[in-house]
Structures are given as C-alpha cells and as structure tokens.
Amino acid sequence: MRRYLYFTVFISGMTTLAAELAASRLIGNVFGTSNLVWASIIGLILIYLTLGYFLGGRWADRWPDAAAMYRVLAWGAFTLGVVPYIANPVLRFAASSFEGLDVAVLLGSFAAVLILFSAPVTLLGTISPFAIRLSVDDPKRAGVTSGTIYAVSTLGSFIGTFIPVLITIPTIGTRNTFLVFSLLLLFVALAGLGKYGSRKLMLQHLWMPIMLAVLAFISAGQSLKNNKGQIYETESAYNYIQVQQVNGFTMLRLNDGEGIHSIYHPDTLNYGGPWQEFLVGPYFYANTDPSQVKRIAIVGLAAGTTARQATAVYGPIPIDGYELDPKIIEVGKKYFDENLPNLNIHIGDGRWNLEQSQFKYDIIAVDAYRPPYIPPHMTTQEFYQICNDHLTDNGVLTINVGSVPGDRRLINGLATTMATIFPSIHVMDIPGTLNTMIFATKQPTAPENFAVNLTLFSRRADIHPLLLTAMQTTFANMKPGYETTQVFTDDRAPIEWIVNDMVIRFALSGGLDKLQP
Numbered sequence: 001m002r003r004y005l006y007f008t009v010f011i012s013g014m015t016t017l018a019a020e021l022a023a024s025r026l027i028g029n030v031f032g033t034s035n036l037v038w039a040s041i042i043g044l045i046l047i048y049l050t051l052g053y054f055l056g057g058r059w060a061d062r063w064p065d066a067a068a069m070y071r072v073l074a075w076g077a078f079t080l081g082v083v084p085y086i087a088n089p090v091l092r093f094a095a096s097s098f099e100g101l102d103v104a105v106l107l108g109s110f111a112a113v114l115i116l117f118s119a120p121v122t123l124l125g126t127i128s129p130f131a132i133r134l135s136v137d138d139p140k141r142a143g144v145t146s147g148t149i150y151a152v153s154t155l156g157s158f159i160g161t162f163i164p165v166l167i168t169i170p171t172i173g174t175r176n177t178f179l180v181f182s183l184l185l186l187f188v189a190l191a192g193l194g195k196y197g198s199r200k201l202m203l204q205h206l207w208m209p210i211m212l213a214v215l216a217f218i219s220a221g222q223s224l225k226n227n228k229g230q231i232y233e234t235e236s237a238y239n240y241i242q243v244q245q246v247n248g249f250t251m252l253r254l255n256d257g258e259g260i261h262s263i264y265h266p267d268t269l270n271y272g273g274p275w276q277e278f279l280v281g282p283y284f285y286a287n288t289d290p291s292q293v294k295r296i297a298i299v300g301l302a303a304g305t306t307a308r309q310a311t312a313v314y315g316p317i318p319i320d321g322y323e324l325d326p327k328i329i330e331v332g333k334k335y336f337d338e339n340l341p342n343l344n345i346h347i348g349d350g351r352w353n354l355e356q357s358q359f360k361y362d363i364i365a366v367d368a369y370r371p372p373y374i375p376p377h378m379t380t381q382e383f384y385q386i387c388n389d390h391l392t393d394n395g396v397l398t399i400n401v402g403s404v405p406g407d408r409r410l411i412n413g414l415a416t417t418m419a420t421i422f423p424s425i426h427v428m429d430i431p432g433t434l435n436t437m438i439f440a441t442k443q444p445t446a447p448e449n450f451a452v453n454l455t456l457f458s459r460r461a462d463i464h465p466l467l468l469t470a471m472q473t474t475f476a477n478m479k480p481g482y483e484t485t486q487v488f489t490d491d492r493a494p495i496e497w498i499v500n501d502m503v504i505r506f507a508l509s510g511g512l513d514k515l516q517p
Helices: 002-031 035-062 066-100 103-116 118-125 127-135 139-172 174-196 199-204 207-219 275-284 305-314 326-335 350-356 381-389 409-419 447-457 465-476 495-508
Strands: 230-235 240-246 249-254 262-264 296-299 319-323 343-347 361-366 391-402 424-429 435-441
Touching: 002 035, 002 066, 002 103, 002 118, 002 127, 002 139, 002 174, 035 066, 035 103, 035 118, 035 127, 066 103, 066 118, 066 127, 066 174, 066 207, 103 118, 118 127, 127 139, 139 174, 174 199, 174 207, 230 326, 240 326, 249 326, 262 305, 275 305, 275 361, 275 391, 275 424, 275 435, 275 447, 275 465, 296 305, 296 350, 305 319, 305 465, 319 326, 319 350, 326 343, 350 381, 381 391, 381 409, 391 409, 409 424, 409 435, 409 495, 447 465
Parallel strands: 296 319, 296 361, 319 343, 361 391
Antiparallel strands: 230 240, 240 249, 249 262, 391 435, 424 435
C-alpha cells in the first residue's frame, strides 16, 4: 500500500504545481502577466492549500481509510479538469469587457476565475496529510514517514513546474493541459478506489472521466477570444498569441491583447505608433546622412514591423533581431511577411544575446517592454552599459516605454538611468498613444541638430517619405526634458512599485485610452 500512496502523493504534487502554472496562463491570456496577477494567483493557491492541509488532517483522523482519500482525490481531479471549461465563458466575457475596459466586470471576472480554483486545489491539499495518516503504523517513525511523503510530493511539484511550461502548453494548449493532468490524477484515484475500496466504488466514479471527455469534445476548436477580425490564435511557452485583420491591416496582439505589438499592410509602411520612430535617432547628430547607418539591432523583434520599415528607409543593411519567443517568429513569417533576407533572427533573451554580439550598431532599438509590464533587467545601468558598448561612435539607443496620463515616473526613472551612461537624452511623446520614445546618444547631441537635419532632408528627393514623416512627428512632439529621479541598477530596480501603482491608477480611472506597445 505504501508504494502506491507514495506514487499518489507524487502525482498529486505534480498536478498541483502544473495547475498553478496553467492557471497563470489561463488568466494571463486575458488579464496579463504582471506581478499583481502572479501575486494573486500564488497567494490564493497557497490559501487553498493551507485550507486543504487543515481539512485533510481532520478528515484523515475521522476516516482513516484509503478509499476515503481516493474519493477526495477523484473529486479534486475532476473539479480541476472542469475549471477551464467553466472559466472559458467567463474569460470570453472578460476579454470582451477588456476591449472596452469595463473595470467593474473585469475585476469581477478575475475574482470569479480565481475562485474556481478553490475547490480543486483545496481538495488536492488534503492528500498529503491523508497519506501521512495512512502510512504511519509506528509512532516512532512518524517523522521519517511524514518527511518522506512531503519529499515525494515536493519532487512531484518540481516535475510539475516544467512539464506545462516546456511541453504541454506549447504543444496542446492550456485547456488540454488541465485535461491531461486531471485525467492522469483521476485514473490514479480510480485505481486506488478499485485497489483499496471495491470494484463497485470505482465504477461509481467512472462518469467523471467520461464527463471530462465530453466537455473536451464539445469545446474542441473553440477559440479563447473571438475579437473582431481574429484569424489566428495559439499559445507558446511565453505568450498567448493572437492575430487580427481589420480594414486590411494585420495586427499582432499578445496575452491580454492590450496593445498592438506588430502591424502589417502590403501597401503601406506608415502605421503611426512607435515602430518608425526608432529610425530617427541618428539625426540628433549634426550633419548625419542616412547612408551612414550601416547596421541595426532590434531587441524585441516581434513580427518585424520596425525591421521592414528600416529596410525600406536604409536599404538591405544587416539587421539583428532579438526575440525571446520563437512562436512569434513563426507567426511573423506566416502573417507579417517577416522574411527579409537582411534580417538575422536571434532567439533568446535580448539582453544576453546583445551582450554576446560581436557587432556594433548605429541604432539599437529596444521594444521588449510590454506596457506597462517591463523586464527589470532591461531597465538598469548595467543593461544600458551593454547597449553603449555595442554602439558605434555615433550610435543611438532608443527605447519605447508606456505610461499613463499625468504619471511620468517610469519615463523619468528610465531617462535618469540612461543619463548615467549616455551624455544626451531626448524624449518625445507619440501623439494619440500613451507611448514615449527615449533617445540616448553616445556623443553629446542637441535638438537643434535634429531640426537642421529635418530642414535639409525636406529639400531632398532621395529621402524616404517614411523617414521624413517620422522625423516630423518626433520634432513636433519633443519634450523639454525629464525629471531626474532614481537610478535603476541590477541590484535595485524597484520598477514594480511604479508599474503596480500605474496599473491600479489606470484601472481605477476606467482605463482611459489603451496602451499601444
């Protein structure tokens, strides 16, 4: 009996962690992946487990019977498998509400989805204390027995941490990840009922996997979101990926869908937004000509909007694009014509890959932020020093950052940090968006240089119209400066405090306008 109990505890621990990670994806597809969302998920999961440990101990003392434990396990497995199918209509409703930023419905849906996990996780939490009670046959070995069970459960949790992220979610999706782990645990429970209860008791619970199979069949092929113009959706190890077509424009949206990460139209390159503004940085230097731009790096390549624009403006110069998510590249090639022969795609973390690069760049474009969520390691002195080291003598670093109306703390903090590495910082707000471009030049520069270059370019027939338009937008929306605030470092970059406050203010204000990354 003890060996099967250990196996049960192992599978239960694995399923619990797999459920937590799958829950983060299920909820993150609509509500994003900020640390607020993660804190809510982890905090509530721990509360549910705490309740389960308490109830499991009491139930085990009252019914010290293996069949009782496996009945509880069966219900835990079944309710876990049902969660994504119950949550699906709630998530669809929340997704529609998020498009209109109906905050009351949004927060209510978020709470409802989290509540759905209370039953299965609490029931799974009862298994370890139940197993300890059933395994202790000698009080003198109670410590060894309980330690072994918790060790086996934790080992299962370790395995359950990696399987959803690396295998099941990217290959079969979030709903089927719940289904696979639920059915696995359910069959363990049914086998336990047959082994330690009776064949009749096992047969009485066979309706559970049948019901899950029916739910899976009914929901097969259903999309999570059905927003206007949606033509494709998928999940990767990193993102929920959605492609929409509206009025001839193809748009890439990630996770919560609040923002357009790439855009494509076969007949135009002028999309407004931040993409083309990355191209104007060199013209803060005096007497700069487009022919002097020889190589560009894009950290956060996505589906290649900036790369296509840069190729049109500067010709087929080498462009090194750094993208963490290989699935986004697949989508880019299929739907966004991300097939430029001069584009060298590097899969992996942008900071790490840029640091390993053997090249120096005239433009480094950082578009890896997912407003308002920011990878902290790309906001620090150390990261900006890496960028500086990989710029040519007259190179420029440009980052795209989101904010909320009336709150420029994030912009000020990033500009302050960049100014400790770069001698000149220039800031412009993109009209009609909540996005700001920050330009950092390796040598001292001035807005006056930009004005002179713009005047000269406007008289030249060989200047690409997209570059001229982007320069006009930049010059018309330049800010006089920024407020000097805290410097972010790898050791201390408390941007989460800033971002969390931004998110809360943004939600309480009703959302105002949408962020466009």
